[in-house]
Amino acid sequence: MPKKRDVPEECRWAVELFSGEKAERAVELCLRGYSLRKLALLTPMELADLLGYDDVADAEKAARRVREAAGLVSRPLTLAELKKTGGGRVLKTGVEEFDGKTPWGGVKFGLIYGFVGEYGTGKSLFAKQISAAALAAGLKTAYFDTEGVFAIEDASFDRMLKRFNAPEDAYSRMYLYKPKDSFELIEQLRELPEDIDVIVVDSLVAPFRAEYRGRQMLAPRQQAMLYALNILQRYCHLGKLAVVTDQVVDVPAMFNVKRPAGGNVLLHTVHALFMLERPNKAKLEGRMWPLDVPGMSPDVEIRYEIRDDGLY
Ligand SMILES: Nc1ncnc2c1ncn2[C@@H]1O[C@H](COP(=O)(O)OP(=O)(O)OP(=O)(O)O)[C@@H](O)[C@H]1O
Numbered sequence: 001m002p003k004k005r006d007v008p009e010e011c012r013w014a015v016e017l018f019s020g021e022k023a024e025r026a027v028e029l030c031l032r033g034y035s036l037r038k039l040a041l042l043t044p045m046e047l048a049d050l051l052g053y054d055d056v057a058d059a060e061k062a063a064r065r066v067r068e069a070a071g072l073v074s075r076p077l078t079l080a081e082l083k084k085t086g087g088g089r090v091l092k093t094g095v096e097e098f099d100g101k102t103p104w105g106g107v108k109f110g111l112i113y114g115f116v117g118e119y120g121t122g123k124s125l126f127a128k129q130i131s132a133a134a135l136a137a138g139l140k141t142a143y144f145d146t147e148g149v150f151a152i153e154d155a156s157f158d159r160m161l162k163r164f165n166a167p168e169d170a171y172s173r174m175y176l177y178k179p180k181d182s183f184e185l186i187e188q189l190r191e192l193p194e195d196i197d198v199i200v201v202d203s204l205v206a207p208f209r210a211e212y213r214g215r216q217m218l219a220p221r222q223q224a225m226l227y228a229l230n231i232l233q234r235y236c237h238l239g240k241l242a243v244v245t246d247q248v249v250d251v252p253a254m255f256n257v258k259r260p261a262g263g264n265v266l267l268h269t270v271h272a273l274f275m276l277e278r279p280n281k282a283k284l285e286g287r288m289w290p291l292d293v294p295g296m297s298p299d300v301e302i303r304y305e306i307r308d309d310g311l312y
């Protein structure tokens with residue numbers, strides 16, 4: 001058991017909540033970046049895994065202690081209280097019609113946004129643009145580039161930062177992750193520093209599609225992807241904003257109808273899902289519409305233009 005005075009101030013909770021071997025492991029986790037709040041987001045099963053509980057009931061007791069200590073035991077709010085506190089923080093994206101037509105007037109913290117579309121529709125550009133807008137607002141961003149397309153030599157991100165008047169220190173507030181596979185993506189998502197405000201995964205679905213091949217792997221693939229989305233959902237409970245992108249697949253027997261490659265898991269888990277389309281690749285313009293967005297009719301059309309510093 002680690003001596004309390006040998007444990008750094010910010011990890012004292014570990015020895016206060018746990019004893020013996022469990023306390024040792026909790027201190028280790030804390031030194032690795034697991035704050036009390038982050039630990040409080042874990043399920044009893046995950047806690048059992050990390051701290052070495054063999055018994056479900058013990059793990060549940062531990063989870064209860066951790067959540068109470070972190071102040072994450074939620075109580076319901078009345079609608080009157082909610083109206084008073086307002087809807088929460090919103091970030092303007094710079095796409096005029098998106099900011100004008102979505103119910104929140106931009107992208108809202110606490111939600112997972114999904115952008116689905118064919119190649120070249122502007123999903124990555126929009127994902128980068130939201131990151132740039134967040135950096136310009138003084139926030140921290142974690143950008144997961146699963147396709148290996150984010151290159152520091154590509155000046156389009158610099159131009160976006162300039163467009164949003166981001167200060168010079170923006171570059172040191174953006175963390176670029178390049179997970180090799182879906183396993184590493186999930187590991188990195190779990191270990192994310194707590195002070196990150198915006199999490200972008202471009203593309204979320206691609207690694208799962210590439211690795212879990214064949215129909216018989218569909219169920220485990222969707223299960224693994226659901227877990228990745230579930231981690232993002234927990235960060236949303238802490239008030240963070242998440243953005244994921246997805247490709248499309250053709251709907252068999254229906255000409256020119258596309259649906260998200262992420263399937264039902266994506267449709268059910270993402271809070272606001274938009275489809276992007278660029279009918280004429282010779283023109284730098286496209287449109288997006290809500291596939292599944294609360295408070296937004298599916299016939300709303302958001303037109304955008306692609307320029308060298310992002311979407312307008
Ligand atoms: N700097 C730029 N200036 C003008 N147009 C650009 C610029 N950068 C990209 N584009 C155009 O915008 C399109 C959208 O690019 P983006 O990388 O966002 O597509 P995507 O939807 O992420 O596609 P994919 O599914 O292949 O990842 C590109 O095909 C290109 O035609």
Ligand SMILES: [Mg+2]
Pocket residue numbers: 123124125149202
């Ligand atoms: Mg892309």
